[in-house]
Amino acid sequence: xxxxxxxxxxxxxLATWDAAVIAATAAFLIIAAASVEHFGTARNxxxxxxxxxxxxxxALAMTLIVTTGEIDLSVAxxxxxxxxxxxxxxNAGIPLETIMPAAVLLGxxxxxxxxxxxxxxxxxxxxxxxxxxxxxxxLSYVLLGxxxxxxxxxxxxxxxxxxxxxxxxPNVLIPLAALAAVFGLVLHATPxxxxxxxxxxxxxAAAYAGVPVRRLKFWLYVVSGSxxxxxxxxxxxxxxxxxxxxxxxxxLTVVAVVLLGGVSIFGGxxxxxxxxxxxVLLTALQxxxxxxxxxxxxxxxxxxxLLIVAVLAPNLAASARRTLRARRRRTA
Amino acid sequence: xxxxxxxxxxxxxxxxxxxxxxxxFRALGLVLALAALxxxxxxxxxxxxxxxxxxxxxxxxxxxxxLATGMTVVVLTRGIDxxxxxxxxxxxxxxxxxxxxxxxxxxxxxxxxxxxxxxCGTVNGAIVHFGRVPPLxxxxxxxxxxxxxVYFVAGGSRINASxxxxxxxxxxxxxxxxxxxxxxxxxxxxxxxxxFLSRYxxxxxLYALGSNPEAARLSGIPAGRRLMxxxxxxxxxxxxxxxxxxxxxxxxxxxxxYGLELDIVAAVVVGGVAIFGGSGTVVGAGLGALLLAVIxxxxxxxxxxxxxxxxIVGALILAAIALDRLxxxxxxxxLRRKAAADAD
Numbered sequence: 001x002x003x004x005x006x007x008x009x010x011x012x013x014l015a016t017w018d019a020a021v022i023a024a025t026a027a028f029l030i031i032a033a034a035s036v037e038h039f040g041t042a043r044n045x046x047x048x049x050x051x052x053x054x055x056x057x058x059a060l061a062m063t064l065i066v067t068t069g070e071i072d073l074s075v076a077x078x079x080x081x082x083x084x085x086x087x088x089x090x091n092a093g094i095p096l097e098t099i100m101p102a103a104v105l106l107g108x109x110x111x112x113x114x115x116x117x118x119x120x121x122x123x124x125x126x127x128x129x130x131x132x133x134x135x136x137x138x139l140s141y142v143l144l145g146x147x148x149x150x151x152x153x154x155x156x157x158x159x160x161x162x163x164x165x166x167x168x169x170p171n172v173l174i175p176l177a178a179l180a181a182v183f184g185l186v187l188h189a190t191p192x193x194x195x196x197x198x199x200x201x202x203x204x205a206a207a208y209a210g211v212p213v214r215r216l217k218f219w220l221y222v223v224s225g226s227x228x229x230x231x232x233x234x235x236x237x238x239x240x241x242x243x244x245x246x247x248x249x250x251x252l253t254v255v256a257v258v259l260l261g262g263v264s265i266f267g268g269x270x271x272x273x274x275x276x277x278x279x280v281l282l283t284a285l286q287x288x289x290x291x292x293x294x295x296x297x298x299x300x301x302x303x304x305x306l307l308i309v310a311v312l313a314p315n316l317a318a319s320a321r322r323t324l325r326a327r328r329r330r331t332a
Numbered sequence: 333x334x335x336x337x338x339x340x341x342x343x344x345x346x347x348x349x350x351x352x353x354x355x356x357f358r359a360l361g362l363v364l365a366l367a368a369l370x371x372x373x374x375x376x377x378x379x380x381x382x383x384x385x386x387x388x389x390x391x392x393x394x395x396x397x398x399l400a401t402g403m404t405v406v407v408l409t410r411g412i413d414x415x416x417x418x419x420x421x422x423x424x425x426x427x428x429x430x431x432x433x434x435x436x437x438x439x440x441x442x443x444x445x446x447x448x449x450x451x452c453g454t455v456n457g458a459i460v461h462f463g464r465v466p467p468l469x470x471x472x473x474x475x476x477x478x479x480x481x482v483y484f485v486a487g488g489s490r491i492n493a494s495x496x497x498x499x500x501x502x503x504x505x506x507x508x509x510x511x512x513x514x515x516x517x518x519x520x521x522x523x524x525x526x527x528f529l530s531r532y533x534x535x536x537x538l539y540a541l542g543s544n545p546e547a548a549r550l551s552g553i554p555a556g557r558r559l560m561x562x563x564x565x566x567x568x569x570x571x572x573x574x575x576x577x578x579x580x581x582x583x584x585x586x587x588x589x590y591g592l593e594l595d596i597v598a599a600v601v602v603g604g605v606a607i608f609g610g611s612g613t614v615v616g617a618g619l620g621a622l623l624l625a626v627i628x629x630x631x632x633x634x635x636x637x638x639x640x641x642x643x644i645v646g647a648l649i650l651a652a653i654a655l656d657r658l659x660x661x662x663x664x665x666x667l668r669r670k671a672a673a674d675a676d
Contacts, residue, residue, distance in 0.1 A: 071468075117650065126412075126468065127607040127653045130597055135646025141639040244639075249591075252472060265466050297483035304476025311470075312463045319464075 017262040017314065018274035025281040032288040039288055042168030049170045050161070050238060052283035054079070054247060056176055056276070057231045058254045059261075060183040061224035063275050066258050067187070068217055069200040069267025070118060070125040075228045076250035077136035078110045080243075082232030084140035087149030087242030096156060104229040110136060111225015115218035133251065140244040149242040160237040172234070184272045196220075200267025256303055257282055260310040282306075358604035358659075362619040366626060373630040380633050383510055391580060393625035394514035395420075395573045399592070400599040400617040401522045402569030405529070405562045407600055408542045410609030411467035413563065415456060416570040417592035418478035423448040423574025425486050428584040432495035438503060442575050449571015450564050452478055457563030461556050475593065486586035493582025504579025514576045519618075521569065526614045538562060542609025598645050599624050602652045624648075 033040035058075045065072050082103045089099045114132055118125040162171050187193040198206035199213045207213050236242045261278035263270030286299055373380045399416050406413045423445040431441050452474070459470040493501060506513050529535040537558050540548040549555050578584050603620025605612025624645060631641055 117654070121654065121657060123653050123657055124607055127601060128650065130594065130601075131646050131649030131653065133646070134594060134598065134642050134649060138640065138643025138646050142637070142643055145637070145639055252475070255469075255472065256476075259469060265469050295483070297480050299480075300476045300483070301480030304473040304480065307476070308459060308463075308465060308470060308473035311465045312459065315464045 018271055018277075021261060021274045021281065022277040025277040025284075028281060028288075029284060032284060036288045036291050038291055044287065044291070045168055046163060046170045048280075048283055048287050049173050049176070051287065052279050053172055053176055053234055053238075054231045054250065055253055055257055055283065056180065056279045057227050057234070058224075058250065059257050059275055059279055060179060060272075061220070061227040062254050062258050063261070063263055063270060063272055064183070064187060064196055065125075065217075065220050065224055066255075066263045066265065067196050067200045067267055067270050068213075068220060069203070070217060070220075071129060071255070071265075072111075072114060072125065072221065072224045073129040073251050073255070074110070074114060074132040074136055075224060075231075075254060076247045077133045077140070078107055078225055078228035079232045079235055079247035079250065080245065081110065081136040081140040081143070082107050082229045083236045083242045083246040084143040084244050086232065086236050088143050090149055090152070090242070096153060100233050103233050104226050107229020107232060108222050108226040111222045111228070112218070114225065115221030118221065119214045119217035137244070137248070140246075144242065144244045146244065150240055152237060152240050152242075157237050157240045160234065180272070180276060187272055192216075197268055200264075200269070202268070253282070253303065256307040260306055262310075265311065359613070359616050359619060362603065362616065362623060366619065366623055369623070369626055369630055373626075373633050377633045380630065385629070387507060387510065387512060389625055389629050390515040391512050392629065393622050394512060394518045395576050395580075396595060396599055396621040396625060397515070397618045398518040398521060398569055398576065399573050399596045400603065400621040401518070401525050401614045402566035403596050403600045404603075404605050404612060404614045404617040405525065405538065406467070406566045407605050407607060408529070408538045408609055408612060409559055409562050410542045410545065411460065411559070411562065412471060412597070412607070413453075413456060413566045413570075414468070414471040414593045414597075415452065415474040415478055416566065416573075416596055417589040418475050418482065419449050419452045419567055419570040420574040420577060420589035420592060421482045421586065422452065422478050422485075423571040424577045424584045424588045425482055425491070425574075425586065427575050428491040428496065428578040429485075431497055431500055431578075432491055435497065438497070438500050441500065442572070445571045445575035446568050447571070449574065450568040452571070453564040453567020454560070456567060457560040460563065461559045479590070482588075483586045488586075490583060490585035491578070496578070496582060500579055501582055504576070504582070514580060517576070521572070522614050522618050525565075529614060534558065534561070539610055542606075543611070595624060595645070596621075598649050602648050604652070604656065606656060607653065620652075 038044055058079075062072060062075065085106055086099050086103050089102065090096070094102075110132070114125075114129055117123050117128040117132075159171055163169055164171055164174075187196060195206065195211040195213075195216055198209060198211050199216055203213050231247070235246050239246075257278045258270075258275055259265060260282070261270070261272075261275030263275060282303065285302065286296070289299055290296065370381070379385060399420070403413060403416065426448050427441045427445045430436050430444055431438075436444070456467075456471055456474055459465050459474070460467050463470070465473075503513055508516060529538065537548070537553045540551070540553055541555055541558055545555065574589070577588055599621035600612075600617045601607055601620070602623060603612065603616035603618065605617055627644055627648075628641055631638055
């Protein structure tokens with residue numbers, strides 16, 4: 001029972017942050033639908049889902065990794081490299097049914113390299129994944145140079161862009177929702193999820209409690225790489241184009257979304273619903289600004305500020321609470 | 333009293349010689365790698381060592397050496413500044429437009445660039461120190477924000493070489509004894525920062541903050557002032573880098589310096605500055621920047637596709653941090669053995 005008590009005490013400030021992000025997202029969607037022309041249409045809903053898909057796929061695994069106190073900055077480069085590799089395989093005449101699982105496997109292997117250097121050799125993940133960010137992006141240029149492979153079969157590309165029957169629901173929404181549900185269940189309702197939090201809150205204590213911290217982190221990098229491989233498949237088919245610079249710079253958006261969703265960069269704290277809301281908020285905001293003909297440059301400022309505020313606000317609130325408590329104690 | 337005062341100084345010196353050896357070994361390794369690369373490339377094509385080609389190399393290295401110097405100061409404190417590329421862009425555009433529209437004299441333009449950079453650095457430092465936001469997150473955010481400001485100011489327009497005063501462009505392309513002014517300036521700044529970091533108390537404080545922030549604070553080091561100083565220095569040097577960028581290329585648009593932060597972090601890490609602070613020198617970082625520039629210029633000579641460049645940078649980063657871990661583990665073991673021997 002005491003553990004339950006402590007847990008809920010730990011989760012309370014998070015719940016409020018989560019709720020705030022979800023409420024802000026809902027409020028924004030309603031306001032945008034009412035005030036921005038074409039925002040609330042079924043067709044625009046489809047665009048938003050397609051735009052948020054890569055960010056969501058990468059953010060799911062990134063949430064787990066950041067919760068263990070690590071980071072993976074190489075995800076966007078992994079997307080680029082798997083996409084470039086798909087292009088090379090397609091040019092070699094390999095059928096797409098073989099290429100797609102091969103791309104996910106390649107992503108898993110690239111993630112395993114990250115896992116080996118960080119969890120295996122104990123090197124700082126920030127430095128390692130900055131290194132693989134450059135390495136994987138560089139290798140995708142080695143594979144494809146500045147050419148593009150664009151002759152993807154119409155069946156696959158139109159399925160990716162299509163909707164279910166006559167309904168406005170995009171085909172990709174179903175696998176996206178299923179993956180989000182799986183990640184949510186694993187993080188919040190299984191022993192693996194508890195060990196993710198434990199490893200992030202205190203790696204030493206977690207190790208003494210029997211959590212195989214290094215093995216856990218290694219496999220999380222493999223999962224992150226696989227998700228990036230899957231994103232590579234999606235990206236290639238969605239834009240009908242395998243290019244070395246696919247998803248360039250997307251890692252920053254993914255990290256921004258995860259932190260905005262309330263996951264602590266120090267690890268041990270965070271929840272998936274907040275991250276999901278942050279993904280929707282950022283994509284919808286981008287979409288609404290574009291529809292309202294506001295320059296996308298304004299969005300970079302908004303993204304950057306949101307990222308800082310997401311971490312700054314709880315810190316300031318905590319220090320304000322501390323001062324208040326100290327003052328109350330003095331008066332009492 | 334004097335004897336008491338001297339003893340800790342003596343132990344400190346023995347401690348630092350062991351560290352010095354490791355660091356010197358690292359610098360030596362970098363110099364050897366540079367020499368080997370230059371020798372191999374020259375063997376393929378003797379023109380690689382021609383005065384013209386060397387000058388091109390130094391032009392290319394000047395800005396990275398300068399920014400790597402600033403980045404080192406921040407990384408030593410366990411920080412990182414990802415916003416340097418955006419700061420460079422902002423400063424390059426603002427100084428460029430001041431020079432072209434108002435026609436201010438060149439020294440004033442340089443001061444403006446420094447001031448713009450210092451202002452950006454102050455914002456970073458304040459968010460990190462007062463807001464207690466991790467440096468990675470804070471400067472990732474300001475990377476976006478500062479770049480957004482450049483786009484806001486510049487819009488789609490760009491500054492062309494024809495708009496800039498001749499004296500400014502001469503400063504960008506001129507050489508003294510075959511060495512570009514820009515590179516000489518970068519090396520001068522590096523030398524000043526090197527002396528400051530190794531000889532001055534406030535410089536040593538940065539190492540202390542990086543090795544053990546808690547102990548540094550308890551021993552009375554003004555952490556806030558030092559951190560602010562480090563970020564302002566890094567920002568100011570990125571701002572100066574912007575001025576050099578405008579002087580060298582003549583054309584500046586809103587995307588100047590885009591993605592540069594990665595090269596700078598790579599140079600610093602390859603140069604042996606520990607990403608988690610407390611260890612490394614600006615000389616190492618400068619050599620790292622030089623090595624990356626040499627690789628860049630050697631690839632076409634060795635008829636390796638330019639597309640390999642980024643992959644090599646990535647592999648170098650991984651190799652550098654793995655090497656640091658190996659050396660670090662060995663030094664720690666040696667120190668432990670020595671401590672055990674001393675205790676006996």
